[in-house]
């Protein structure tokens with residue numbers, strides 16, 4: 001039996017209207033907060049649930065006029081999910097990639113709500129009310145490259161960049177969609193091996209490519225990993241700079257690590273600065289131990305010298321770094337990350353709290369200019385997940401806005417959508433929207449305005 005309620009899948013879909021709120025919801029928050037994660041369907045033994053590998057479920061809350069209009073959770077329907085739910089199958093073959101119940105990210109682009117998974121899954125489009133419409137051909141290129149889990153939208157042009165990989169192919173593919181969703185640019189990048197590239201970064205001039213020593217290894221699945229990829233000692237870790245408009249990649253070596261998630265990146269004169277969460281050397285999904293966490297690093301890349309200056313911003317355990325979407329690819333000052341023991345229990349059984357108990361259940365606001373941070377602590381077992389920054393309607397500063405996240409309320413045994421003031425980060429939440437039940441710790445999400 002799975003020991004941790006934060007990770008146990010929920011078993012039904014719920015629609016609830018006019019949710020109770022403690023505090024006051026800012027009236028200017030007009031849109032949907034959506035977050036997705038694997039939520040195994042029809043699982044008899046919860047212990048068999050793997051955090052990173054099962055049917056995707058989206059949890060969404062619609063906010064408007066200071067009210068929480070609805071909460072909905074929906075499995076993402078592939079035809080296999082439809083069949084298992086006793087629903088009619090669509091029988092639609094995706095233009096590229098597999099018909100898959102996407103579970104890793106949910107974004108809005110070109111007027112569509114898209115759920116995403118990397119590695120060759122076709123995006124699945126959702127309706128406004130989170131019902132599955134079907135596989136979407138946006139960004140599809142043959143033989144099986146699609147919009148990956150992690151994308152970057154240029155806040156000035158609305159272009160959506162992605163780097164996708166498919167197991168067994170020794171290259172990755174950079175694609176750009178314009179604001180309407182039309183494919184405008186494709187370039188393949190030779191990697192000399194079939195690598196796992198979970199995330200990347202974008203600046204005004206460059207696409208930043210992570211070449212981590214985690215490569216396609218089908219036997220890793222049998223070894224207990226959620227994915228057929230594992231650490232390869234023979235490969236160095238590298239970071240590459242690709243001009244946004246195309247050309248050659250300039251590579252530089254970094255210390256051995258897995259580049260897990262980008263906070264943000266920007267051009268700084270002749271240099272390129274990347275802030276990201278890295279996982280340690282020999283990190284392996286198949287043999288993870290609980291004392292090896294994600295930490296926040298800064299890489300300053302000198303493209304001419306081909307060198308990288310590596311700094312540790314924060315060595316306390318954290319993941320899911322985010323920046324204001326208005327500052328993606330531009331120099332930023334603030335970043336937000338989640339620290340939750342449940343995330344590490346998802347990998348392997350973890351006895352007791354993390355080394356720094358403050359980091360058991362917390363959201364972190366980093367001030368990367370001053371080199372300081374503020375910590376908003378939640379109750380034990382709150383299992384707070386990724387936080388998303390939502391700017392005020394007419395923001396007067398980068399951090400003028402709100403930070404939204406799901407947090408478990410152990411007293412009610414159900415989740416809250418928590419709304420923090422980003423500028424008053426450690427204060428009591430401005431509002432807590434009380435959801436009708438638990439939201440398991442998930443992966444990524446976004447605020448979709450309007």
Ligand SMILES: [Fe+2]
Nearest residue numbers: 150198261444
């Ligand atoms: Fe991710």
